[in-house]
Amino acid sequence: MTKAIGxxxxxxxxxxxxxxxxxxxxxxxxxxxxxxxxxxxVYVANGELDAEYVPVESEHTAMSACVGSSAAGAxxxxxxxxxxxxxxxxxxxxxxxxxxxxxxxxxxRALSAPISIxxxxxxxxxxxxxxxxxxxxxxxxxxxxLTIAAFKIAEDHRVLLPVCVNVDGFILTHMIEPVLFxxxxxxxxxxxxxxxxxxxxxxxxVTMGPVGVPEVYMESRKQCEEAIMGSRQVVAxxxxxxxxxxxxxxxxxxxxxxxxxxxxxxxxxxxxxTTMTAVQDLSESGESVGQVRIRLWRPFPREEFLxxxxxxxxLIVIDRALSPGVYNGPVAQEIKxxxxxxxxxxxxxxxxxxxxxxDVTVKDFKKMYxxxxxxxxxxxYTIWGVRSDA
Amino acid sequence: MSDLAIxxxxxxxxxxxxxxxxxxxxxxxxxxxTLRPETDREKCIKCGLCSVYCPEFCISENEEGYYPADLFYxxxxxxxxxxxxxxxxxxxxx
Numbered sequence: 001m002t003k004a005i006g007x008x009x010x011x012x013x014x015x016x017x018x019x020x021x022x023x024x025x026x027x028x029x030x031x032x033x034x035x036x037x038x039x040x041x042v043y044v045a046n047g048e049l050d051a052e053y054v055p056v057e058s059e060h061t062a063m064s065a066c067v068g069s070s071a072a073g074a075x076x077x078x079x080x081x082x083x084x085x086x087x088x089x090x091x092x093x094x095x096x097x098x099x100x101x102x103x104x105x106x107x108x109r110a111l112s113a114p115i116s117i118x119x120x121x122x123x124x125x126x127x128x129x130x131x132x133x134x135x136x137x138x139x140x141x142x143x144x145x146l147t148i149a150a151f152k153i154a155e156d157h158r159v160l161l162p163v164c165v166n167v168d169g170f171i172l173t174h175m176i177e178p179v180l181f182x183x184x185x186x187x188x189x190x191x192x193x194x195x196x197x198x199x200x201x202x203x204x205x206v207t208m209g210p211v212g213v214p215e216v217y218m219e220s221r222k223q224c225e226e227a228i229m230g231s232r233q234v235v236a237x238x239x240x241x242x243x244x245x246x247x248x249x250x251x252x253x254x255x256x257x258x259x260x261x262x263x264x265x266x267x268x269x270x271x272x273x274t275t276m277t278a279v280q281d282l283s284e285s286g287e288s289v290g291q292v293r294i295r296l297w298r299p300f301p302r303e304e305f306l307x308x309x310x311x312x313x314x315l316i317v318i319d320r321a322l323s324p325g326v327y328n329g330p331v332a333q334e335i336k337x338x339x340x341x342x343x344x345x346x347x348x349x350x351x352x353x354x355x356x357x358x359d360v361t362v363k364d365f366k367k368m369y370x371x372x373x374x375x376x377x378x379x380x381y382t383i384w385g386v387r388s389d390a
Numbered sequence: 391m392s393d394l395a396i397x398x399x400x401x402x403x404x405x406x407x408x409x410x411x412x413x414x415x416x417x418x419x420x421x422x423x424t425l426r427p428e429t430d431r432e433k434c435i436k437c438g439l440c441s442v443y444c445p446e447f448c449i450s451e452n453e454e455g456y457y458p459a460d461l462f463y464x465x466x467x468x469x470x471x472x473x474x475x476x477x478x479x480x481x482x483x484x
Contacts, residue, residue, distance in 0.1 A: 099405035160404065197404055207408035213417065218392075219399035220406040226399070 004178035009140040009167065010035035012179045013079075013105055016147035018049045019187045020103075023074035023194075026054035026065035030084040031117045032169035033107035037079055059084040063091035063102075070100035070162075071208050073196035075151065078102065081169055082109035082116075082123045089127065095162045096131030096224060098209050101154030101194070102162040104132075105147065108269065108320075109169040110356040118357020119169040121269065124297075125321040125330045131224050133163040133231050134298035136269045140177030143167045145248060148187060152238045155194050159231045161224075166297075168270040170357070182246055190245050232299045252301040253308045257290030258283050263372060264309055264346075266317040268294045268331060271353075271360060275318070278365035289369060294331070302338055314347045316368055316377070320354050328381050349377040353384035360384070419446075423466025425481035427459050433478035440470035440479060 007015075014036050017025070025044070027037040043049035052069075056062045062078050070076040080088060085106055095102050106124050110116035124134065133153060137143040143165070150163040167173055198206060212220050236252055243249030254272075257264075257279040265275045272293040282289045292308045292315075294301075309315060319329020326333065332350035339345045349372055354360040364384065371377045396417070403409050427440075434456060441449035441457050448463035449470060459470065471479040 097405060098407075198407060205409075205411055206403075207411075208405060210406065210408050212406055215394060215396045215417065216402070216406060219395055219397065219402050222399040223402050223404075223406070 002180070004180050006176050006178050007140075008035065008174060008176050009143050009179075010107075010173045011039050012140055012144040012177070012181075013147050013167070013173075014039035014043070015181065016144045017077050017103075018043050019182070019184055020077070020148050020151045020191060021075065021188075021193075022049070022051050022077045024052050024054065024066070024069040024076045025078065026056055026062045026069065026076070027078045027080070028056050028059050028062050028084060030059070030081050032109060032119075032173045033079045033081045033084070033105065035173065036105060036107070040077075059087040060091060063088040063095065066102045066104075067091060067095050067098065067100055067209075070095070070102050071098065071200060073194070073199040075155075075194040076100075076102045077104070079105035079107065081107040082111050085123045085127060086111060089130075092127060092130040092132065092162075094209060096228075097220070099160040099197075099224070099227065100162060101151075101160055103147070103150045103154055104162065104164045105143075106164055106166050107169040107173045108166050116356040117169070119171050119320075120355045120357070121166070121320040121330075122322070122355070124164070124166055125323065128298065128330060131161065131228060132298065133159070133161055133228065133235065133296075134166065135163065135235075135296055136166045136294065137172065138270055138272045138293065138295075140172065140175065140179050141248070142250070143172060144179050144181070145242060145246070145250070148182075148191060149238050149242050149250075151194075152191050152241075153231065153235050156234045156238070157195075157197055159227060159234050160197055161227055161231060166269060171270045186245065190241070228299050232296070232301055235296055250295060251304070252296040253304040254293040254295060255290060255308050256293065258288055259290070260311045261290030262288040262313045263369065264289070264312045264315050265291045265365065265368075266294065266309075266315055266331065266335065267291065268297065268318075269320065271318060271320065274360065274362055275365050278362045278369070281362070282366060282369055287369070300334060300338070305335075305338065306342065309346060312346045314349070314372060316372055317348055317350045318360075319350060319352045322352055322355060322383070332381065347379075349379070350381035351377070351384050352381060358385065418462055420448075420460075420462045420464050423464060423484050425466040425468060426461060426464060426484040427466070427468070427470050427479045428482050429456060429458065430478045430480070431456065433476045435476055435478075437475065439473055439475060443469050443473040445469060
């Protein structure tokens, strides 16, 4: 199919999961992810997707069911957001520790309290250390493409780790966007059936997820660490294979705007597209400004990131999450830690923006740039646009 | 390479799965103990109550009819010493 079709991004993701020909979907509906799994349940009910749909009673159970089905050798999918992801918390570690290639969409949403159904990255930032490969989609097409690619990454025998594809809640999930869908035959050629490395087979008995005594636990963690570190190369390979097969090339880190610009915005997720417009406008009026978009968040692509920012004098790092009590958002913490070892360090301004669905517009990014030029941005971090009486 | 580890991380099965059933028996858990049981053969009447009460099932009858603990597994809990009707077992520093 070469013609783009306008479709709600949630439904495009559901289509991707259907085309990936999953065996099990175990999910609990939660805003703003509901449309994805609702659509998948329709596919299963209509017989369009030959899979088991497990309508569980909680997200904790959803992830538990996913662990069981993936261990049994089934291609497994789930989706969640915010409180749902938080409720999965302990099982997320089990999925990665047991090396189960589950694919999950997180429709990023703010965590309560106060109750918010709107977008920010607070949910996934609380799950940074779950040992999953974590990817951020920027638009509807990416959400569709990366969901299919995620299965190939997860199931690669060099990886065998769960993969989480982040899409901004509402901003992406509920947006109607033009999406180029791919023919099923081409997807089948790209993504062959799942070949589990280990299954529950009575002829070859195995205990999965046993106790890890102190004589084993550290080696077990090291095994997972090696797997996630090694997955960086596989993600890059799968992305480039995607480009060769379907013409859309994805990189772990994308750059945009003037090459070797003095000031660079660093963004993750859908905000990148808004920043892109601001960067374009500013470039046109002669400013030396560019943008770095982080697509792969875990494992963090250090080399690619350092290459992307080489020569920059100043970074404006946008965080869509607050990490309370440490003076920086999670993305800025990451980047500052990385730059500590580098001989050349750009100045870093961290801007925490768009929490709980607060709009961040082109105008805001232009203002951030303007303030950085005038040295008005806090040298550490700024919580953007907070109304204050002071 | 730490001698506290059973094997190198590369040798662990995927996801730390166990592929040989019952291999927990190979794990020395006896080194958790601080105290170990010692039987006074003068007092011991070979009743075997200690082996009945041992939560590790690591006490069994030997050729002479006594009931020594297998120190490879014994965690030094002292239940045997406590249950012994003749106070024949004392817990001594390991």
